[in-house]
Amino acid sequence: MKKLITFLTLTTLLLSGCNEATVKTESVENSEISDPLPSWNEGATKTAIIEFVNSVSKEGGTQYVSPEERIATFDNDGTLWCEQPVAQLEFAAYQVKKMAVDHPEWKDTQPFKSVLEGDNEYLVNDLLNNHGKELMKLITVTHAGMTLTEFSADVTAFLNASSHPKYGKKYTETVYQPMLELLQYLRKNEFKTYICSGGGNSFMRVFADDVYGIVPENVIGTFAMNTFEQVDGEWQIVKGTKNIFMNDKATKPATIEQRIGRIPIFVGGNVRSGGDIGQLTYSQTNTLPNFQLLVNHDDDVREFAYSEKDNASLNAAQEGGWHVVSMKNDWKKIFPFDN
Amino acid sequence: MKKLITFLTLTTLLLSGCNEATVKTESVENSEISDPLPSWNEGATKTAIIEFVNSVSKEGGTQYVSPEERIATFDNDGTLWCEQPVAQLEFAAYQVKKMAVDHPEWKDTQPFKSVLEGDNEYLVNDLLNNHGKELMKLITVTHAGMTLTEFSADVTAFLNASSHPKYGKKYTETVYQPMLELLQYLRKNEFKTYICSGGGNSFMRVFADDVYGIVPENVIGTFAMNTFEQVDGEWQIVKGTKNIFMNDKATKPATIEQRIGRIPIFVGGNVRSGGDIGQLTYSQTNTLPNFQLLVNHDDDVREFAYSEKDNASLNAAQEGGWHVVSMKNDWKKIFPFDN
Numbered sequence: 304m305k306k307l308i309t310f311l312t313l314t315t316l317l318l319s320g321c322n323e324a325t326v327k328t329e330s331v332e333n334s335e336i337s338d339p340l341p342s343w344n345e346g347a348t349k350t351a352i353i354e355f356v357n358s359v360s361k362e363g364g365t366q367y368v369s370p371e372e373r374i375a376t377f378d379n380d381g382t383l384w385c386e387q388p389v390a391q392l393e394f395a396a397y398q399v400k401k402m403a404v405d406h407p408e409w410k411d412t413q414p415f416k417s418v419l420e421g422d423n424e425y426l427v428n429d430l431l432n433n434h435g436k437e438l439m440k441l442i443t444v445t446h447a448g449m450t451l452t453e454f455s456a457d458v459t460a461f462l463n464a465s466s467h468p469k470y471g472k473k474y475t476e477t478v479y480q481p482m483l484e485l486l487q488y489l490r491k492n493e494f495k496t497y498i499c500s501g502g503g504n505s506f507m508r509v510f511a512d513d514v515y516g517i518v519p520e521n522v523i524g525t526f527a528m529n530t531f532e533q534v535d536g537e538w539q540i541v542k543g544t545k546n547i548f549m550n551d552k553a554t555k556p557a558t559i560e561q562r563i564g565r566i567p568i569f570v571g572g573n574v575r576s577g578g579d580i581g582q583l584t585y586s587q588t589n590t591l592p593n594f595q596l597l598v599n600h601d602d603d604v605r606e607f608a609y610s611e612k613d614n615a616s617l618n619a620a621q622e623g624g625w626h627v628v629s630m631k632n633d634w635k636k637i638f639p640f641d642n
Numbered sequence: 643m644k645k646l647i648t649f650l651t652l653t654t655l656l657l658s659g660c661n662e663a664t665v666k667t668e669s670v671e672n673s674e675i676s677d678p679l680p681s682w683n684e685g686a687t688k689t690a691i692i693e694f695v696n697s698v699s700k701e702g703g704t705q706y707v708s709p710e711e712r713i714a715t716f717d718n719d720g721t722l723w724c725e726q727p728v729a730q731l732e733f734a735a736y737q738v739k740k741m742a743v744d745h746p747e748w749k750d751t752q753p754f755k756s757v758l759e760g761d762n763e764y765l766v767n768d769l770l771n772n773h774g775k776e777l778m779k780l781i782t783v784t785h786a787g788m789t790l791t792e793f794s795a796d797v798t799a800f801l802n803a804s805s806h807p808k809y810g811k812k813y814t815e816t817v818y819q820p821m822l823e824l825l826q827y828l829r830k831n832e833f834k835t836y837i838c839s840g841g842g843n844s845f846m847r848v849f850a851d852d853v854y855g856i857v858p859e860n861v862i863g864t865f866a867m868n869t870f871e872q873v874d875g876e877w878q879i880v881k882g883t884k885n886i887f888m889n890d891k892a893t894k895p896a897t898i899e900q901r902i903g904r905i906p907i908f909v910g911g912n913v914r915s916g917g918d919i920g921q922l923t924y925s926q927t928n929t930l931p932n933f934q935l936l937v938n939h940d941d942d943v944r945e946f947a948y949s950e951k952d953n954a955s956l957n958a959a960q961e962g963g964w965h966v967v968s969m970k971n972d973w974k975k976i977f978p979f980d981n
């Protein structure tokens with residue numbers, strides 16, 4: 304289509320001579336063809352994104368930022384893909400069920416019993432009243448003690464075998480089309496795009512490059528101290544549980560600092576648990592021009608509608624002048640498979 | 643100079659016609675002009691480096707490695723710059739002396755007393771018999787509790803005010819010229835160059851970009867859990883002491899995995915404490931072609947001569963087929979300031 308229009312434009316130019324009217328038509332056509340964010344509705348948010356990217360990329364401009372400082376970080380769950388349900392917790396449950404064959408005692412032992420019986424109440428209570436200590440037992444069993452190679456194969460097997468309960472699509476398909484376009488648009492303008500999420504480093508690396516074009520070294524997640532040791536005579540990275548760095552809320556800036564050593568100029572997060580207020584705030588401490596995007600889940604038809612009891616993220620957005628994305632109004636389509 | 647020779651070569655070609663002799667002369671001249679490692683003596687090590695880089699960079703070749711997998715990691719102390727003395731420990735002593743003004747009690751309190759009195763024995767004993775617990779107190783006081791901005795300014799002040807006891811040059815000048823050339827050569831061939839050192843993330847980032855061309859996100863060092871908090875009303879990264887990841891020996895592969903998520907294909911380390919055996923071994927677990935370089939300090943005239951009691955690194959090099967650099971024989975010059 305693009306080629307055809309370019310050809311027609313050229314033909315018009317040659318036949319008509321290069322008068323002002325022709326040039327104007329060509330320019331409008333080109334801007335339509337090259338819309339970098341086609342799944343975003345026209346509006347304040349889309350305009351602000353494009354203006355920001357243009358201003359920091361324009362050499363000689365007052366807002367210019369050199370490419371090496373164009374760091375963009377994005378939360379994953381609820382920002383780049385669905386977080387209802389949280390895929391990594393589904394993975395943990397999937398693994399517990401698989402491993403239960405070798406652990407007959409789990410039928411009568413919590414927290415495994417609750418997973419095997421599909422009793423969500425037990426873990427919800429644990430999270431609310433017990434700091435998620437029981438959940439951590441599930442995570443430990445399913446995320447540590449094996450080689451990294453084995454773990455990655457487990458994640459791949461889960462992603463291939465499972466599907467999202469609402470859409471019947473793989474979790475790697477329930478990603479937000481507008482955000483895929485935004486990631487690509489930023490990279491095209493020499494931004495380095497990173498994930499900064501509470502999800503596991505090793506979990507997200509299995510799909511981040513294929514799905515988002517985010518390379519392993521740019522995946523910043525929760526991690527623990529792994530070890531390098533000989534397993535069956537071969538040197539391997541073995542997943543451990545010591546010194547867990549839970550990458551959430553106020554620890555996100557600390558992990559970004561550890562990993563990148565630069566403050567991002569663009570951060571995308573979402574409303575759910577206040578989990579991204581930290582990294583969004585961090586980007587505002589940058590002396591360079593910076594941009595904050597907060598995804599609000601307000602579309603109960605096409606996705607889910609949920610909010611925070613204390614409204615912390617939206618309040619912080621108002622105070623900080625962050626750009627709030629209404630999924631309902633700002634996004635033409637939600638998923639790549641939407642019409 | 644390069645331009646002049648190119649011009650002369652072209653002139654010769656035009657005047658003489660393009661016969662075989664002329665072409666040969668041009669090719670020899672070009673290879674001399676474009677020697678990527680001019681401070682390396684001709685020999686097995688230099689040849690092996692160049693052959694490896696050529697083979698992994700040659701598209702369509704059997705050893706070809708795509709640029710995104712061309713990861714090179716280098717130890718810092720003793721591999722890229724002098725480790726006699728260890729600059730970061732000199733920094734700690736420098737800070738203790740500066741801070742002592744506000745801590746009159748340090749005159750009579752260990753381990754501060756030993757630093758103020760220049761008594762090295764105390765800390766050597768601590769390292770040998772007490773797991774370096776006293777040293778850790780010095781590190782804690784000088785490396786934590788302040789904002790990252792303050793810490794970085796302290797490091798800069800130290801680097802500007804101090805000089806190497808043997809050479810009378812700044813620590814940022816006592817870097818190895820052959821390794822600077824190697825880093826540049828690798829980057830020119832689309833390798834991503836990283837530091838992977840026991841030195842602190844935040845310490846090394848102060849000079850790594852200026853001195854080595856290694857950007858902050860590629861500095862992998864020892865780190866602790868920092869915090870993001872308000873200091874005098876401003877959001878800041880504050881350096882902490884919780885969950886210290888000491889990046890040495892077998893933890894180097896684990897930290898490389900955490901930071902990069904890929905196994906390096908090129909690793910440079912040095913003989914002293916067996917500190918790099920881990921990362922050198924790790925690179926050999928890569929299914930892609932890989933290369934190991936081990937710097938041996940055998941030049942007591944131009945630098946220092948020292949070895950390991952158990953000879954662990956050299957033994958591992960022999961077993962693994964690693965390339966051992968003799969500083970005495972392989973390096974034409976050691977420092978940029980050498981003639």
